[in-house]
Amino acid sequence: MKSFYITTAIDYANGRPHLGHAYEKVLTDVVARFRRLMGDEVYFLTGLDEHGQKVQQSAEARGIEPIELCDEAAENFIGLCAKLNVSNDDYIRTTEDRHKEVVQAILQKLYDQGDIYKADYHGYYSRRAEQFLQEKDRDENGEWPVIFGEVEEITESNYFFKLSQHQDWLVEHLETNETFIFPRFRTKQVLEFLKEPINDLCISRPKERLEWGISLPFDENYVTYVWFDALVNYVSAIGYGMDEFEDRWPVDFHVIGKDILVPPHAVYWPIMLKAAGIALPKSLLVHGWWLISGAKMSKSTGTVIDPLDLVDLYGSDAFRYFVTREMNVGQDSEFSEERYLARYNSDLANDLGNLLSRVLTMLNRGLGGVIPSPEVEEELETELWKLWDATREETLELYNGFQFHIGLEKAFHFIGSINRYAEQRAPWKLAKSEDEKDIKLLNTTLFVMSEALRLAVGLVEPVMPETNEKVYGLLGYESDAEWKTRLVRGTDIAGNKVGEKTILFPKPQNHS
RNA sequence: GCCAGGGUAGCUCAGUGGUAGAGCAGGAGACUCAUAAGCUCUUGGUCGGCAGUUCAAAUCUGCCCCUUGGCACCA
Numbered sequence: 342m343k344s345f346y347i348t349t350a351i352d353y354a355n356g357r358p359h360l361g362h363a364y365e366k367v368l369t370d371v372v373a374r375f376r377r378l379m380g381d382e383v384y385f386l387t388g389l390d391e392h393g394q395k396v397q398q399s400a401e402a403r404g405i406e407p408i409e410l411c412d413e414a415a416e417n418f419i420g421l422c423a424k425l426n427v428s429n430d431d432y433i434r435t436t437e438d439r440h441k442e443v444v445q446a447i448l449q450k451l452y453d454q455g456d457i458y459k460a461d462y463h464g465y466y467s468r469r470a471e472q473f474l475q476e477k478d479r480d481e482n483g484e485w486p487v488i489f490g491e492v493e494e495i496t497e498s499n500y501f502f503k504l505s506q507h508q509d510w511l512v513e514h515l516e517t518n519e520t521f522i523f524p525r526f527r528t529k530q531v532l533e534f535l536k537e538p539i540n541d542l543c544i545s546r547p548k549e550r551l552e553w554g555i556s557l558p559f560d561e562n563y564v565t566y567v568w569f570d571a572l573v574n575y576v577s578a579i580g581y582g583m584d585e586f587e588d589r590w591p592v593d594f595h596v597i598g599k600d601i602l603v604p605p606h607a608v609y610w611p612i613m614l615k616a617a618g619i620a621l622p623k624s625l626l627v628h629g630w631w632l633i634s635g636a637k638m639s640k641s642t643g644t645v646i647d648p649l650d651l652v653d654l655y656g657s658d659a660f661r662y663f664v665t666r667e668m669n670v671g672q673d674s675e676f677s678e679e680r681y682l683a684r685y686n687s688d689l690a691n692d693l694g695n696l697l698s699r700v701l702t703m704l705n706r707g708l709g710g711v712i713p714s715p716e717v718e719e720e721l722e723t724e725l726w727k728l729w730d731a732t733r734e735e736t737l738e739l740y741n742g743f744q745f746h747i748g749l750e751k752a753f754h755f756i757g758s759i760n761r762y763a764e765q766r767a768p769w770k771l772a773k774s775e776d777e778k779d780i781k782l783l784n785t786t787l788f789v790m791s792e793a794l795r796l797a798v799g800l801v802e803p804v805m806p807e808t809n810e811k812v813y814g815l816l817g818y819e820s821d822a823e824w825k826t827r828l829v830r831g832t833d834i835a836g837n838k839v840g841e842k843t844i845l846f847p848k849p850q851n852h853s
Numbered sequence: 854g855c856c857a858g859g860g861u862a863g864c865u866c867a868g869u870g871g872u873a874g875a876g877c878a879g880g881a882g883a884c885u886c887a888u889a890a891g892c893u894c895u896u897g898g899u900c901g902g903c904a905g906u907u908c909a910a911a912u913c914u915g916c917c918c919c920u921u922g923g924c925a926c927c928a
Contacts, residue, residue: 353928395928462926472927501926526857530923533856543926567928599858604925629858632921667865672858673921680865683877691890699887706886747867750876757876760891769886848888 345381346589347373350597351388351433351574354414355395358421360631360648360676361598367661368628368670369596370427374803375740377428378824384589386578387422388433389415390571392564394472394546397553407553411436421649426657426806433578435555435570443577444570445558447617448544452559456503456616459560462543463496500545500563507612508535514611514621522607522625523743524671527599531607542609544569572610576619591620599671602627626743629673631664651681658805659685659846662749665804670743686848692756693797694845697812699763700790701842707772712791712816713784714835722789725762726830728755729796733828736800745804752800759793762786791816791834799827808845815840 349369352362366387373385391411400407415434422429433440451457465474469490485492512535515521515528522528545563546554554564579589597606602625611621633648652660663684668674704710715722732755739748763786771783795816802809802824813819817837820827 393928464926499926504926524858530857534924536856537925540926566926571928599922601928603923605928608925630922669866675865680877683865686888687877690888695888695890697887699891701887703886750867754875757891761893763886764884764892767884767886769884772886842887844888846888848890 342382344384344589345373345376346384346386346579346592347376347594348385348575348592348596349387350595350601351390351435351571352414352418353393353395354389354391354411355393355399356414358417358649360633362418363421363425363649363652363660364631364664364668365596365598365628366422366425366427366429367664368626368668369594370425370429371661371665371745371803372594372596372626372743373428374806378803380823383430384579385429386431386433386575387427387429388431388574388578389418389435390574391415391434391436392554392570393567394551394553397551400553408436424649424652424657425661428806431578433574435574439580440574440577441555443581444555444565444573446582447573447613448565448569449558450618451502451613451616454616457500457544458503459498459500461496462499464494465492466495466497467492497547499543499547500557500560501541502544502569502613503616504539504541504609504612507615508539510615511535511608511611515607520624521622522602522627524627527602527607527625527627527671531603534603534608539604539608542568568605568609569613572605572613575622581619592622594624594626595622596626596628599627599629626670628670629668631668631676632673633676648676648681651678654849655681655685655846656807658807659689661804662689662801665745666749667746669746682849685846688753689846690848692753692760693808696756696760696763696790696794697815697845698842700787700794701815701839703768703772704787704791704839705842707783708787710839712834712837712839713788714832715785715788716781717785721762721765722785725758725789725793728758729793729830733796733800740803749801749804752797755793755800756797759790759797762793763790788832788835791839792830792832795834796828796830799824811843811845815843 347369349365352358369385369387373383377383389411391407391414396407396410400410403410411434419432422432448457462473465485466472467474467485467489469488474485474489474492512532515532515535519525519528522531544565545557545560546566548562548564551564551566554566555570557563557565575592575595576586576590580586581590595606606625614621631648663681666684666688667680704712732751736748736751739745739751766782766786768783768786771779771786774780774783794812795818798805798809798812816834816839818834820833
């Protein structure tokens with residue numbers, strides 16, 4: 342069976358992990374975990390883009406070798422994945438031999454086919470910035486900004502990849518494959534871009550200007566630049582050229598930010614693949630950005646908080662929950678500590694965490710910590726189970742369409758209903774009664790609350806794997822049944838010994 | 854300028870033709886198993902504006918305004 346193959350964009354080594362990196366990892370991980378739970382064999386790739394001018398310059402500035410800088414970055418970014426509980430199966434670094442070999446093999450193939458040619462590139466070059474400038478770099482008076490220093494017109498030989506001849510089929514592919522890009526409206530932006538003729542793509546840099554890269558296999562005086570290096574990670578990591586490649590490619594989803602859709606992933610990459618005789622990706626999943634308006638000061642500390650610090654403060658599940666609950670995939674969203682705390686306190690601590698606390702306390706206090714068997718089913722129970730069945734179906738459908746924010750809303754609405762059910766049954770009152778009927782109701786109520794809680798944390802497992810595991814453990818629940826089976830109400834947990842009362846999401850102290 | 858997304862209650866957002874919704878925040882109450890948590894009730898909106906289509910429009914059409922992005926060898 343072919344794997345469900347999903348990737349994130351690879352991060353650029355010249356920088357530190359930030360919210361954007363973290364979000365993309367979490368989103369991709371949520372999809373990956375969801376597919377695994379749905380029964381797919383998932384292969385999840387992420388990695389690091391390590392070549393290029395900025396890395397070379399930063400390393401020089403610090404007096405270290407580029408690879409040392411990359412090793413550092415790799416440690417940081419791999420650390421981020423671990424911290425976020427990201428379940429990637431592999432981590433590709435573009436300085437690895439397995440990657441370089443594939444890049445060179447593909448370049449050689451395209452060169453042999455005549456898809457790559459050498460030509461002069463003429464343009465305005467800034468020595469200070471060590472880059473060619475574009476018309477849009479000019480200021481409003483049509484002058485070059487002073488930061489570029491002296492700008493000279495020069496001519497440089499470089500290698501180019503033929504793009505223009507591929508325009509027609511790409512347009513047709515975009516028009517006929519509605520699921521190629523999610524959300525769909527992004528397709529229009531690509532088509533808009535393709536209305537104008539596209540120029541061939543410059544894919545090399547002379548080594549005098551850029552040394553830190555992969556050498557062109559057919560000309561040792563050049564390295565390849567950006568796209569033929571970075572994009573190729575998606576195939577190099579899964580063994581392009583080897584048998585195993587066929588088990589994974591074509592990729593099911595490239596998860597990317599909206600900034601790198603046009604032109605790299607929607608134009609260059611499909612054309613590169615087609616030219617190399619490789620199948621096209623099935624889909625691109627394009628997410629929006631987190632907007633951090635101004636640099637809001639925290640009221641309590643007077644400092645600006647790094648969103649990633651919130652992972653350390655409140656745990657990875659809380660962070661994963663927040664970004665998944667707040668972001669409508671494809672749109673932009675606002676990030677603030679206030680909103681984070683509102684979600685944390687209200688949804689996680691008050692609704693979910695507190696529910697677990699009260700269930701465990703009641704079980705440990707009156708019933709020796711053992712989940713009783715249900716003994717009656719009246720309208721209150723029937724209603725709750727009906728809601729569960731609807732919630733499960735709706736939420737899975739929403740997850741399937743990447744509507745995680747609404748799916749989580751439904752799931753937490755169900756959690757709210759468990760709290761409501763508890764108030765209606767008031768087991769703390771029933772516990773004071775000697776009446777046979779009340780005892781049956783008490784047993785039923787505590788069972789129903791426990792079972793409903795088990796089901797609810799199961800439903801949010803792709804987003805909050807740690808919480809799921811903890812709550813399962815505390816309810817004494819173990820199962821190797823597949824997900825959809827675990828999400829069906831049963832009585833397996835009756836008779837289980839539960840854990841001590843546990844605060845899942847402790848409230849921060851010094852906040853109003 | 855062109856293209857696209859968004860503009861619905863104080864805040865964040867659901868809602869694609871049929872009497873305006875949720876969560877949070879605000880107000881009131883009863884309860885007490887629980888992380889001063891949970892529950893019930895409640896305040897609050899001319900659905901960006903103006904026109905049009907329709908028996909009926911947040912929802913369809915047109916124009917305008919605000920906002921966020923994109924606009925080729927830049928990542």
